[in-house]
Amino acid sequence: MSRRGFSTRQVHQGVAVSVPASATGSAPTARVTPIYLTAGFEFDEYAAAGAHFGAGEGYAYTRIGNPTIDAVEHTLAALEGGSQALLLASGQAATTVALLALVEAGGHIVSSTHIYEGTRGLLRDNIARLGIDTTFVDAIDDVDAWEAAIRPETRALFAESISNATNRLLDIPAIAEVARRHGIPLVIDNTFATPYLLRPIELGADVVVHSASKFLAGHGSVLGGAIVDSGRFDAERSGALYPHLVAPGRGPGGVPGPSIAERTGGDARIAYARESVAPRFGPTPSPLNAFLIGQGIETLSLRVERQSANALAVAQWLAARPEVASVDYAGLPAHRDHALAVRDLAAGFGSVFTFTLRGDADTAQRFVEALEVFTHMTHLGDVRSLVLHPATTSHAFLTDAERRALGVEPGTLRVSIGIEDVADLLGDLSAALDVAVDAPVAVVA
Structure with a gap:
């Protein structure tokens, strides 16, 4: 066998x-x-x-x-x-x-x-x-x-x-x-x-x-x-x-x-x-x-292959968006470990990564709340695409300096990409970016 x-x-x-x-x-x-x-x-x-x-x-x-x-x-x-x-x-x-x-x-x-x-x-x-x-x-x-x-x-x-x-x-x-x-x-x-x-x-x-x-x-x-x-x-x-x-x-x-x-x-x-x-x-x-x-x-290879392909497409799309400051995905040539990824990850680059929005924690909140296809939860590796804001969840008890050292900024979001149709994922992300950027700024009287 x-x-x-x-x-x-x-x-x-x-x-x-x-x-x-x-x-x-x-x-x-x-x-x-x-x-x-x-x-x-x-x-x-x-x-x-x-x-x-x-x-x-x-x-x-x-x-x-x-x-x-x-x-x-x-x-x-x-x-x-x-x-x-x-x-x-x-x-x-x-x-x-x-x-x-x-x-x-x-x-x-x-x-x-x-x-x-x-x-x-x-x-x-x-x-x-x-x-x-x-x-x-x-x-x-x-x-x-x-x-x-x-x-x-x-x-x-x-x-x-x-x-x-x-x-x-x-x-x-x-x-x-x-x-x-x-x-x-x-x-x-x-x-x-x-x-x-x-x-x-x-x-x-x-x-x-x-x-x-x-x-x-x-x-x-x-x-x-x-x-x-x-x-x-x-x-x-x-x-x-x-x-x-x-x-x-x-x-x-x-x-x-x-x-x-x-x-x-x-x-x-x-x-x-x-x-x-x-x-x-x-x-x-x-x-x-x-x-x-x-x-x-029993279906691991089928799921991970699809998730990795979807993730690469999503990461490439996010990297080209002006609202996104950075994308930390090893499958992108700009990532510091891309050469290692090419050497060791021949079947795909994985499907969990972070990206950082231009803006602050409020921008990230508006973005997450506008998503409809992505599920907001503490988990990863699911067949469904998931999103989480590390600064207020998994990394909440670190200092600002400790979070920055780990690449976690106020606008950083972690995604775990699932097996959905990639066009639906990109459409969901696009709509959320529109809401996050265009949301009105409260005026203090």
Whole structure:
């Protein structure tokens, strides 16, 4: 299956593991992944319970494993070119579990500044309370800046493949080489790009995370997140940095057993996330949500291809409008990372970007309120086109200087382009620009 095309794999990859033999008996195999909406599973015989808790065989409790969830994980790992995947309840859960599987108190993370504001808050506030420090790199295209930020206690590098909100791209092979020299993993949030446009593991990254609520699901119905690991953990090279992966395990009766690395080899990172972090912190996805994410994945390439084509047309149109001060879209030649986009995003440049109106926050408000086809909401990756004003929503708690450093001005708007007819999108934007610019100015008596 791995040699077949992306669209073929997104439809067929998960079916083989969708139905466990013990649950079907002589019944025919379901063509679509069944929804195992259950908290737990019966053991066929007394010894099966011990086998599950001892060697992890079969299914017992959905927080630990569920066949519907397993099917989606199998598909995601194949599409990202990874060894294994772990599905979680949200994208924030995926990022949190991925990092906590790597870093402990006293550890350090190096992160791009150009990331989702919720992730910046996670690193700056929540993970910091656990005794884990983070250094943010502003000049993400400066390889030396990444190198200089690494300390002896650094345990992960983190960045987004296509950033929120100014569409900055990371030179993944270059930064992956920095991480490799230090024996630490590069973790990439690939939500904006999706595995259809970019597969970071193939470019040298070690761990990929997703907000599966976005493009993977595609329909805006459910929350979900995912971690995909490359399976390239090198215990001999990096074991001293990650003692929790190479320390002897605890077997039945408390007798020392093999380490996670000895049991799972190159999959030690995601095995630890699956066995120790995710089930204990508990961000378990619903099997129903997993099913809906899996259904979305089956049309991922079709949607992202259309969304990317629409986005390029919209970005080009906006860039030519006198009412628009700037368009931050990597698919435009004027974008600072356009050369990287051409090199790494052969199938399309993505569909989420920002543009800045000439005017102020009031101009942006009039524009948003005049839109009819675009939906005003906090989300992205939907089949519908969406719009949001970052300065008063996602970036509201930053200072003006912090917002400007991230490319967020009072007139900046973020759009996520959907699959609508592009002529309708352009017509909607044109009408809104007319309203935003021509609106009367209040006269103070």
